[in-house]
Amino acid sequence: MLKVKVNDIDIEVEEGLTVLQACEIAGAEIPRFCYHEKLSIAGNCRMCLVEIEKSRKPVASCAMPVTEGMNIKTNTKLVEKARKGVMEFLLANHPLDCPVCDQGGECDLQDQSMFYGIDKSRFKENKRFVPEKYMGPLIKTQMTRCIHCTRCVRFATEVAGVPEIGAIGRGEDMQITTYLEKAMESELSANVIDLCPVGALTSKPYVFEARPWELKKTESVDVMDAVGSNIRVDTYGWEVKRILPKINEDINEEWISDKTRYACDGLKYQRLDVPYVKKKNNFNKISWPEALHILKNKINSTNPEKVAGLTGDLTNMETLFACKELFQKVLKSKDLESREKNIYINLNSRKNYLFNSEINGIEKSDLILLIGTNPRYEATMLNARIRKSFLKNNTEIISLGDLGDLTYPYKVISNLTEEVKKIIENNSDISKKIKNAKYPLIIFGEAALTLNSSKYLFEGFKKFLKENNKINEEWNSLNIIHSNASTVGSFDLDIVSKTNETLEKIDNNFFELIFLIGRDNFSFTKKNEFIVYIGSHGDKGAEIADLILPGAAFTEQDGYYTNLEGKLQMAFKASYPPGKAKEDWIIINEISKLIDKDSMFKNKDELLRAMHNYLSSSKKDELSSLFKEEYISEKIFTLPIDYYHSNVIARSSKTMNECRNIRTKLKKTGTEG
Amino acid sequence: MSIKKISKEQPDKFEFSDENLNLAKKIVLNYPTGKKKSAVMALLYLAQKQNNNWIPLAAMKYIAKYLEISYINVYEVATFYSMYNLAPVGKYFIQICTTTPCMIRGAYKLVDVCKKNISEKEKEFSGNKNCSWTEVECLGACISAPMAQINDDYYEDLNAKQFEIIIKDILKDKKPKAGSYRGRVNSEPEKNRQTLLETKNA
Numbered sequence: 011m012l013k014v015k016v017n018d019i020d021i022e023v024e025e026g027l028t029v030l031q032a033c034e035i036a037g038a039e040i041p042r043f044c045y046h047e048k049l050s051i052a053g054n055c056r057m058c059l060v061e062i063e064k065s066r067k068p069v070a071s072c073a074m075p076v077t078e079g080m081n082i083k084t085n086t087k088l089v090e091k092a093r094k095g096v097m098e099f100l101l102a103n104h105p106l107d108c109p110v111c112d113q114g115g116e117c118d119l120q121d122q123s124m125f126y127g128i129d130k131s132r133f134k135e136n137k138r139f140v141p142e143k144y145m146g147p148l149i150k151t152q153m154t155r156c157i158h159c160t161r162c163v164r165f166a167t168e169v170a171g172v173p174e175i176g177a178i179g180r181g182e183d184m185q186i187t188t189y190l191e192k193a194m195e196s197e198l199s200a201n202v203i204d205l206c207p208v209g210a211l212t213s214k215p216y217v218f219e220a221r222p223w224e225l226k227k228t229e230s231v232d233v234m235d236a237v238g239s240n241i242r243v244d245t246y247g248w249e250v251k252r253i254l255p256k257i258n259e260d261i262n263e264e265w266i267s268d269k270t271r272y273a274c275d276g277l278k279y280q281r282l283d284v285p286y287v288k289k290k291n292n293f294n295k296i297s298w299p300e301a302l303h304i305l306k307n308k309i310n311s312t313n314p315e316k317v318a319g320l321t322g323d324l325t326n327m328e329t330l331f332a333c334k335e336l337f338q339k340v341l342k343s344k345d346l347e348s349r350e351k352n353i354y355i356n357l358n359s360r361k362n363y364l365f366n367s368e369i370n371g372i373e374k375s376d377l378i379l380l381i382g383t384n385p386r387y388e389a390t391m392l393n394a395r396i397r398k399s400f401l402k403n404n405t406e407i408i409s410l411g412d413l414g415d416l417t418y419p420y421k422v423i424s425n426l427t428e429e430v431k432k433i434i435e436n437n438s439d440i441s442k443k444i445k446n447a448k449y450p451l452i453i454f455g456e457a458a459l460t461l462n463s464s465k466y467l468f469e470g471f472k473k474f475l476k477e478n479n480k481i482n483e484e485w486n487s488l489n490i491i492h493s494n495a496s497t498v499g500s501f502d503l504d505i506v507s508k509t510n511e512t513l514e515k516i517d518n519n520f521f522e523l524i525f526l527i528g529r530d531n532f533s534f535t536k537k538n539e540f541i542v543y544i545g546s547h548g549d550k551g552a553e554i555a556d557l558i559l560p561g562a563a564f565t566e567q568d569g570y571y572t573n574l575e576g577k578l579q580m581a582f583k584a585s586y587p588p589g590k591a592k593e594d595w596i597i598i599n600e601i602s603k604l605i606d607k608d609s610m611f612k613n614k615d616e617l618l619r620a621m622h623n624y625l626s627s628s629k630k631d632e633l634s635s636l637f638k639e640e641y642i643s644e645k646i647f648t649l650p651i652d653y654y655h656s657n658v659i660a661r662s663s664k665t666m667n668e669c670r671n672i673r674t675k676l677k678k679t680g681t682e683g
Numbered sequence: 684m685s686i687k688k689i690s691k692e693q694p695d696k697f698e699f700s701d702e703n704l705n706l707a708k709k710i711v712l713n714y715p716t717g718k719k720k721s722a723v724m725a726l727l728y729l730a731q732k733q734n735n736n737w738i739p740l741a742a743m744k745y746i747a748k749y750l751e752i753s754y755i756n757v758y759e760v761a762t763f764y765s766m767y768n769l770a771p772v773g774k775y776f777i778q779i780c781t782t783t784p785c786m787i788r789g790a791y792k793l794v795d796v797c798k799k800n801i802s803e804k805e806k807e808f809s810g811n812k813n814c815s816w817t818e819v820e821c822l823g824a825c826i827s828a829p830m831a832q833i834n835d836d837y838y839e840d841l842n843a844k845q846f847e848i849i850i851k852d853i854l855k856d857k858k859p860k861a862g863s864y865r866g867r868v869n870s871e872p873e874k875n876r877q878t879l880l881e882t883k884n885a
Contacts, residue, residue, distance in 0.1 A: 173753035178762035179687070189755040190740070 113209030146193025171417025228584035238573025276663030283589025322528025326569025348500030366486035383455025560591035836861035
């Protein structure tokens with residue numbers, strides 16, 4: 011520990027900190043533009059100047075390490091004068107267009123010029139003009155406003171792992187640009203918008219939509235993937251205007267993926283706002299009582315054995331639990347399924363389907379083995395952590411099969427199950443590496459669990475790790491990446507077909523009445539079934555439905571989600587369901603009321619209490635014994651993920667469509683409007 | 684000075700010649716292992732020499748791949764330094780120093796000669812396409828101001844008349860003699876050495 015003085019206050023700080031960090035500990039705020047705690051130190055904006063005793067000049071505090079006995083002053087005349095000087099230079103070429111700038115109201119330069127700016131400009135010369143740069147469909151640029159802090163450059167190179175942004179030219183002609191003005195090929199690209207301290211990089215889809223002070227801010231959780239990034243939903247009236255990251259060091263740090271951020275315009279389009287019934291291949295609007303009446307007749311006339319339900323990828327746990335109760339107690343059906351394929355799952359313990367090492371744990375790992383997973387597309391934020399781990403510990407990363415660019419180098423080995431067999435039978439040099447590693451990470455993707463030999467692979471690996479003491483109380487190296495937000499919650503609530511046959515039966519058109527609760531990813535062809543779709547968007551599920559009950563999206567209802575590490579988080583209600591749509595659990599509750607008046611939850615508290623009770627009860631496994639544990643030689647593939655189109659909200663989003671077009675390099679035909 | 688314009692006409696491919704490839708290998712060996720990206724400036728210069736005194740984008744990509752760094756890294760360096768040309772220049776590339784000492788000694792008269800004989804604007808080709816000119820900052824030959832650099836040679840102690848003759852020669856594809864045009868040897872005084880006569884190699 012080092013003893014330093016900040017503004018005559020004595021503090022003790024750790025070694026290796028910078029003067030700026032020490033000042034922060036002492037509670038002295040330092041203005042800054044280029045310094046960002048998650049990025050490397052550049053020291054080029056000079057805004058953080060402080061006075062240090064025995065130093066003849068003011069010192070850039072962000073780049074100066076603390077030494078013993080330093081006497082730092084942040085509130086002297088000299089400091090203020092120095093900062094005023096820096097600010098004057100920054101403002102010399104900065105345009106006075108705050109009234110038409112989207113950053114206005116949350117602009118670092120605007121805020122700090124309130125303290126350090128001077129009222130009149132002494133700069134009489136012509137201001138510099140920099141042409142706009144194309145940076146893809148998400149980032150709007152206005153490069154004249156740029157103050158060259160290089161945060162975006164450092165973010166792209168360090169965190170995103172796509173070194174495509176740089177500063178070209180020099181001196182007054184320095185310009186920030188992507189290489190030859192191409193779109194950034196990263197799923198994290200839009201984070202540079204948050205990083206930009208001025209209005210040089212602003213959000214393209216959100217351009218001129220609202221001012222920050224007009225928006226209602228709700229802290230919530232993301233559902234685009236199973237990571238459960240923490241987000242802030244900004245709404246203006248009913249409409250979700252934008253989504254921003256909320257800092258959570260354990261999950262997403264300060265970043266979110268582009269899909270999380272920009273799929274929100276999908277909440278405006280393709281919405282179901284009134285109940286519909288299909289008559290002669292046409293959807294007709296009907297009222298809620300009529301719709302429920304039709305449904306009641308249908309349920310009463312159907313044998314409980316012929317009723318099935320599929321829950322969706324974005325469904326919250328309240329709805330899932332209400333569905334479970336509905337199927338178990340009211341409809342008396344066993345066929346409620348949350349999985350999209352019959353993936354192998356062992357419900358004996360939560361540890362069998364979680365990311366046990368936790369996202370934070372990735373940072374200390376020293377060996378990562380990827381089996382049938384592409385973390386870049388299945389869990390973008392988690393991939394960023396793997397990159398961080400690679401940069402920090404030079405972690406060795408091995409993948410079964412080539413996955414393309416993961417933003418970090420990795421070793422490719424054959425993608426045959428033989429490779430896993432060799433490892434768990436101790437016949438491979440990777441088994442040795444796992445044994446020698448202190449914190450190995452074995453990551454299974456859902457794709458590896460769909461294989462015929464998935465039980466052999468998973469249980470075999472578990473046994474191997476247990477034998478070598480890699481699964482113990484301190485460290486559990488066996489991990490699974492799920493790709494959907496609702497998956498872990500569904501498994502926690504045991505929403506899997508007990509006979510493992512539901513999906514097969516659906517494919518064989520065995521059922522007469524099928525409930526699709528927010529389920530849009532399926533592959534069966536409809537014959538004579540009566541299909542009820544409960545959900546928010548008119549997508550694949552609604553298309554084949556006979557009766558549509560409009561539900562709410564994740565921003566329109568309070569709902570629990572469990573992320574892939576098993577953290578229970580709540581998404582809060584930021585706006586209201588459109589038209590006559592209702593919250594999902596209310597719809598399920600009303601359906602159960604139709605059949606059995608007593609079965610209904612009186613209010614949400616009662617539902618939550620019952621759900622938490624269920625979650626804390628012990629687990630029973632009836633499923634995993636249905637899988638054969640046998641070794642078959644086959645190839646391990648990763649899930650074919652259409653990243654920008656992976657769920658209903660993203661599919662309805664214009665921004666996501668645009669991103670997808672650019673990524674798949676579709677040429678514009680001029681007819682898309 | 685404004686930001687350098689990248690040529691719109693770009694060759695599709697660039698590769699080092701065998702001779703330059705050997706040289707590049709040697710240059711990379713000058714740096715510690717794992718730090719080969721430090722060789723980027725030397726390799727850019729090599730590429731410029733090989734490709735008629737300018738660097739195409741293909742060459743930047745080639746060098747980036749050769750040094751295992753990103754394209755933007757090479758691009759940043761190439762746009763930063765003024766001595767890398769990113770658009771084609773004439774077979775005779777004239778750089779006129781217009782920094783203070785040369786300016787005082789009449790550098791702008793040389794510029795006028797270029798404007799009259801080669802092209803109205805800098806970095807544009809002459810009528811017969813074998814010559815282009817540009818103003819540059821100090822070339823370090825202030826003692827023989829005003830001066831101009833034509834490809835690798837310095838032409839010093841010029842005046843407008845002499846410079847016009849030089850340019851006319853160049854336009855006819857004749858290479859004039861380099862060095863001082865007032866008969867000086869290197870940077871010695873005009874009428875030979877006056878001091879340190881007893882030292883041979885002073």
